Amino acid sequence: MHKDIATPLRTQEILKKYGFSFKKSLGQNFLIDPNILRNIVSYADLTKESAAIEVGPGIGALTEHLARDAGKVVSFEIDQRLLPVLEDTLSPYDNIKIVHSDVLKADVANIIKEELSDFEDIMVVANLPYYVTTPILLKLLMENLPIRGMVVMMQKEVADRISAVPGTKAYGSLSIAVQYYMKAEVVMTVPKTVFMPQPNVDSAVLRLTRHAEPPVEVIDESFLFEVTRSSFAQRRKTILNNLQSQLPNGKAKKEQILIALTEANIDPTRRGETLSIVEFGLLADALYPYFKK
Template sequence: MKDIATPNRTKEILETYGFSFKKSLGQNFLIDVNILKNIVYHAGLTKRTGVIEVGPGIGALTEQIAREAGQVVSFEIDGRLLPVLEDTLSPYPNVKIIHQDILEADLNAVMEQYFTDVDEVVVVANLPYYVTTPIILKFLMSKVPIERLVIMMQKEVADRITASPGTKAYGSLSIAIQYYMDAEVAMIVPKTVFMPQPNVESAVIRLSRKTEAPVEVIDEDFLFEVSRGSFVQRRKTILNNLQTSLPNGKEKKDTILEAFEKTGIDPGRRGETLTIEEFGRLANALYPDFHRPQK
């Protein structure tokens, strides 16, 4: 069986269906089988693994996943690709294509319908770069039991996700993801293995679920609100940023300072220097005075 992900086979499929790329959907198809096999290797799939994929394109990565996994559910937003996928993935009865925006999907329903007979569920995807962050956060915030995510994305975003405190790339995105997952860059991917070639460098990251959170917080949403607010202006101190971002922060400067004193954190530091643990302690101290009650 010929692999989908070769330049000639990809061109042949595109010509057969008269397919043209939509820039608005961030469509860049992988045309290197070795890269795809490497992505699947990093995902650690077995026949007892269920996989969620986002943006299968013409099925190049899907095919490699289907050969290793037990069940694959792939979300494709572009209706023009449905007949292509029906053709290219016809040899793989363990693949289900859902024509839906993953951001609108009910992940709990998907888990119940397709993954009751697997030992674990993993996300493997070459994500559309323009919605990488919202998609990752949806998987994490939905609390569905996903063990790992192995995802191709823009290298700049991968650097932010995996960044350590004290680096320029470290920010609220690093904190939101590393609160739930251990994050590492698995491989750097050259532009030349895509059709069409993107204008940016790409990377594959591997996110593995932590056995326990790095810090115990009263309210996770409030932790992320505090961390986001601390990076409103990176060059300003965390005190200045929180005065701006927290409700009535300027009027409650003394209350914010009390939280810093209680946690032993210097209010003159910048957000990029604080660890997740420090943000957790600070959020817990600020919570009684600044959290917004759920409506």
């Protein structure tokens, strides 16, 4: 068993050896607590038959824990300066592939085909950079990748928004976009003290598990998300007002919006945050003929 990368002392040694300085613009906060890393990995339920995809390995703290449990790890790192560091820290492991790329621009489906074709079970496990958590998550969800789910660390506030239920303040279009694809639960909160440098906010680990079937069948997924985004545009407004002001030519189509709301059995004076995903699905399908045909 190799000495863990993620201890404060070892982390400092590695940073010093490479003269590495943190780039704020890349949201670099490295974990320095092996117990927390072990817990994160345990939530992913990996075996040697599984593969893991990681985003932003840093100096390899989480990567090595994944490599110990999974059959193979593919990790996306955008920061060129970390490539030689990773080559060094992860040298004891032969089941890791580092891809030097911005995951937002990468063809992830193709990389899975090339690198992970032998694996039926694939999980995304990552300590996501805070400033791009949402775009990364949405990209990985919407590209319909062959993954079982994700175990991802992020700012606690974002994790709370993603896992929120209708009728709560945190519930919004992000909750719906993610929960349409996956069941979302916050499995642990992580204090800022276990990071170097310490972020200003607490973090949480979110476990996402793919639904066997989406919670609602819709005609057009992207239109569903357009309707949900429109419904939350101004939280104090009613669903009718938001749809009128946000959907293309909505003001002129007030009658049609009212017909669709009636058809979906939704009171026009309700607010977006009171609607469930199923209700949004019915509403999107009722609005579809008036806005998409």
